[in-house]
Amino acid sequence: MAFDSLFIGVTGLTSYQSQIDTISNNIANVGTVGYKGQDVTFQDLLYQNTGFASAPTTSNGGINAQQVGDGVKIGAIDTDFTQGGLQTTGINTNLAINGDGFFTLNNTDGSGTPSYTRDGDFSLNEQGYLYDPTSGKAVLGYPIQSNGTISQVAPPQPIQVPFGLKSIAVGTGFGAKSGPAGDKNFDVSLGGNLNQTDYITAVSSGGINVALTTITTTLYDSLGGSHQVQITYAPATGVVNGGITISAATTIANANGLAVTAATEWQYTVSSTDGSQLLATASTGYIWFDQNGQFINTSNTGVPGAAGFATHTAGSVPTGSVAAGAGDLVGVTQWGTPAGANNATTVGPTTAAPAEIGLDFSNVTSLATAATANTVSQNGYTAGILSNISIGQDGTITGAFTNGQNTTLGRLAIAAFQNEGGLLRTGNNQFTASANSGVAQYGFAGNGRLGTIDAGALEQSNVSIASEFTKMILAQRSFEANAKSITTADQNLQTVIGLKQ
Numbered sequence: 001m002a003f004d005s006l007f008i009g010v011t012g013l014t015s016y017q018s019q020i021d022t023i024s025n026n027i028a029n030v031g032t033v034g035y036k037g038q039d040v041t042f043q044d045l046l047y048q049n050t051g052f053a054s055a056p057t058t059s060n061g062g063i064n065a066q067q068v069g070d071g072v073k074i075g076a077i078d079t080d081f082t083q084g085g086l087q088t089t090g091i092n093t094n095l096a097i098n099g100d101g102f103f104t105l106n107n108t109d110g111s112g113t114p115s116y117t118r119d120g121d122f123s124l125n126e127q128g129y130l131y132d133p134t135s136g137k138a139v140l141g142y143p144i145q146s147n148g149t150i151s152q153v154a155p156p157q158p159i160q161v162p163f164g165l166k167s168i169a170v171g172t173g174f175g176a177k178s179g180p181a182g183d184k185n186f187d188v189s190l191g192g193n194l195n196q197t198d199y200i201t202a203v204s205s206g207g208i209n210v211a212l213t214t215i216t217t218t219l220y221d222s223l224g225g226s227h228q229v230q231i232t233y234a235p236a237t238g239v240v241n242g243g244i245t246i247s248a249a250t251t252i253a254n255a256n257g258l259a260v261t262a263a264t265e266w267q268y269t270v271s272s273t274d275g276s277q278l279l280a281t282a283s284t285g286y287i288w289f290d291q292n293g294q295f296i297n298t299s300n301t302g303v304p305g306a307a308g309f310a311t312h313t314a315g316s317v318p319t320g321s322v323a324a325g326a327g328d329l330v331g332v333t334q335w336g337t338p339a340g341a342n343n344a345t346t347v348g349p350t351t352a353a354p355a356e357i358g359l360d361f362s363n364v365t366s367l368a369t370a371a372t373a374n375t376v377s378q379n380g381y382t383a384g385i386l387s388n389i390s391i392g393q394d395g396t397i398t399g400a401f402t403n404g405q406n407t408t409l410g411r412l413a414i415a416a417f418q419n420e421g422g423l424l425r426t427g428n429n430q431f432t433a434s435a436n437s438g439v440a441q442y443g444f445a446g447n448g449r450l451g452t453i454d455a456g457a458l459e460q461s462n463v464s465i466a467s468e469f470t471k472m473i474l475a476q477r478s479f480e481a482n483a484k485s486i487t488t489a490d491q492n493l494q495t496v497i498g499l500k501q
Contacts, residue, residue, distance in 0.1 A: 004048075004070070005489035011071030012482030015042060018074055019475045026463045027472075034118035034429050035461040036079050037468075043075035081420055084118075084462035086454055092390055093130065095120030096459040099451015101414040104440065105137035105430065108158050114140070114440065116415055118459055119429035128161045130397075135428050141395065141412040148408075150396075156413035156442055159397065165386040165409075167401040169224025172380030173332075173355035186328075186360035187380070188217070190231070192373035194366045196293060199235040199264045207240035213371045216273075220380030221335040221352035228273040229330075233373060236267040236286055242302040243267065243286065252288045252296045255362075263291040264366045265302065268359075270330045275337030282331035282356075289366035298328045298361055330357040381405055393452040395445040414450045415440040 019040040029035040051066030086096050095103070102116035108129050115137065122139055125131050130139045138158035142150045173187045198211040213233040218226050236243025243265045244250070251259040270283045288296040335352040363376055384403025391397050395412035417423065422437030433440060445453045 003489075003493075004068075005492070006486055008069070008071040009482045009486035009489065011045060011073065012485070013479060015072045015074050016475050016479040016482060018077075020472065020479065022077060023468050023472045023475060026468050027465065030461050030463045030465055030468075032429065032461050033121055034084065034459050035463065036081055036084075036118065037461070037463040039078050039080060040074060041076040041078065042072050045070040045073055079421055079423070079425075080462060082462050084459045086457045087460050088457050090456050091123075092388070092455055093122045093124060094456055094458050095122060095391060095412075096454045096457040097414065097445070097451045098454050099449075100420075101416050101443075101445070101450045102420075102431070102440075104140040104156060104413055104415045104442075105132055105135065106140055106158065108138045110157060112137075113432060114415075115426060115430040115432050116423065116440070117428075117430045121458055124161060128163050130159045130161065132428075135430070139412065141397070141410050143410045144408055150408070150411045152413075152442065152444075159410050159412065161386070161389055161397070161399065161409055163386070165399065165401075167381075167384040167386075167403055167405050167407060169220065169222070169383040169403075170379070170381055171222035171224075171353065171355055172219040172378050173357040174222060174353075175379030175381075177358070177379070186358040188219075188330075188357060188378040189360040189363060189376040190373070191363035191376040192365075193293075193369055193371060194233050194264075194266055194289075194364065194373060195371045196264055196289075196366045196368040198371070199237075199266070199366065202235035202240055203237045207237060210235055210240055213373050215373050215375065217375040217378070219330075219332075219355075219357065219378065220382060221332075221355070223352045224382040225335060225352060226382060227276050227335060229276070229278075230271050230273060231373075232269045232271070233287075233371075234267050234269070236265045236302050241267040244303055254296050260290050260296045262288045262296060263293075264289045266366065267302065268361075270359075276332055277334035279331030279333055282329045285328060287361050287364065293365045293367035295362050295364055328359045328361065330359060331355075332357065391453060391455040393446060393454070395453050411444060412453065413442045414445050414453075415442055416450060417441070 022038050022040050026037045047067035047069050049065060049067055051063070053065040054063045056062035083098070086098065097103070097118060097120070102118060103120060104114050104116055106112055106114045108127070108131070115135075117132070119132070121132070121134075122130050123133055125133075131137060132139070140156035141159040142152060142154075142156060143159065145151055175187065177185050177187065194213055195211070198213075202210045215231050216228055217231065219229055220226055234241050238245030246262050246265060248261065250262045252262045254260050266287045266289075268285055268287060270278060272278055285298050285300050286302045287298050290296055332355045334354070364373065381403045384401035384405060386399045387402050388400040389397055389409065390400065391412070395414065397409045397411065399407050399409045401407065417433070417440060418438035419436055422434050423431035424434045424437075426432050443450050445451065
């Protein structure tokens with residue numbers, strides 16, 4: 001009867017109207033950060049059997065069933081989680097996930113139900129929490145532990161970057177050691193070039209024409225005070241600066257204990273410019289270079305093989321007292337004048353501790369080019385205050401301090417789901433877990449299936465306007481066709497009613 005056609009048409013109108021609504025929502029969110037488009041899938045409804053199927057016989061091929069459909073319904077509205085384009089913003093707290101995964105949001109006190117988002121338009125609030133300003137929820141991650149590591153043992157928690165966080169001062173000689181391979185005992189790394197021509201001139205002139213190369217560098221005491229010292233390099237020959245007359249037979253043991261033919265010898269002297277007291281036996285030494293101008297070794301005397309010759313092996317820099325024989329040390333017994341004074345901090349009751357500072361000359365060369373001696377690095381620094389943060393591709397949050405130091409403050413947690421299509425949309429660009437999505441599985445960006453983080457960028461909507469308009473045309477025509485089936489059924493009913501007339 002025509003009544004069935006009326007209701008079948010209604011199912012079509014209802015279903016295609018829902019599709020148009022979904023498409024309209026996609027188009028409306030074409031500019032929404034992190035938005036994921038939706039697709040509608042249709043299914044047919046129950047069928048009326050007007051004839052039943054029969055099995056084949058020896059004389060008959062069988063009869064197919066006769067079924068009349070009752071219309072259409074929406075089978076599923078799926079979320080398209082394909083990657084959206086990334087737009088650079090230049091704001092370091094704007095984050096985009098390039099790949100799979102979600103940021104996790106929750107209340108700053110840890111209460112409530114976590115929500116998940118691809119919208120990384122975050123900022124820092126007045127309490128230092130990295131948070132979503134549209135919902136007020138904090139971004140979850142893992143803070144740095146007291147031992148300097150990040151652990152995933154506990155559930156992720158709100159990430160807080162304390163304003164006014166300080167980096168304590170570290171004196172030169174008290175910081176992390178560094179040096180060439182196999183030797184981690186150095187505090188100041190020196191580099192650049194000492195002009196080999198100056199050495200040759202000093203030798204040929206009998207020590208009359210001696211060119212000095214002087215550089216100035218900064219050392220820090222244990223209270224963070226800065227002190228200027230000068231390092232002077234001078235050719236050391238058989239008649240100048242206590243050196244030896246180098247011949248083709250002169251060999252020096254390098255750091256590995258191998259004999260290397262020496263070509264030049266230089267004396268270095270460290271002196272203070274602010275009254276700091278340096279141990280005389282540990283403020284001068286000698287450096288040898290081979291025929292290619294490459295570093296060989298150092299000694300506290302100008303004669304190779306003398307007692308105390310430094311071989312730069314691990315442990316060559318002692319602790320507790322300066323050893324005169326090391327040949328690569330500066331011993332500071334008093335910082336500034338008077339004792340404890342310095343030119344960077346107010347003199348107080350605390351006196352800066354004496355220091356043993358290991359000098360690394362392995363990056364210095366002696367080539368026949370202009371002198372370019374310099375300081376490459378040193379491990380001391382004054383106190384500093386947190387001035388900026390940056391977030392790496394693995395989600396590590398690094399704090400930059402005014403003293404030039406960088407410190408890891410935490411790491412963002414990235415959530416993944418066994419069935420992300422089962423997530424529930426809650427508005428505000430957020431999702432929540434459902435019974436069909438599975439529980440959140442946390443990890444770090446870049447590990448396994450999880451995508452990396454692009455700081456200073458936001459993920460755009462993955463909606464294609466061209467595709468949505470095409471689907472809207474089809475949905476509109478399908479809606480019109482179903483409306484037409486209703487009017488046709490109505491005309492049939494009018495024809496039947498008119499039979500009585």
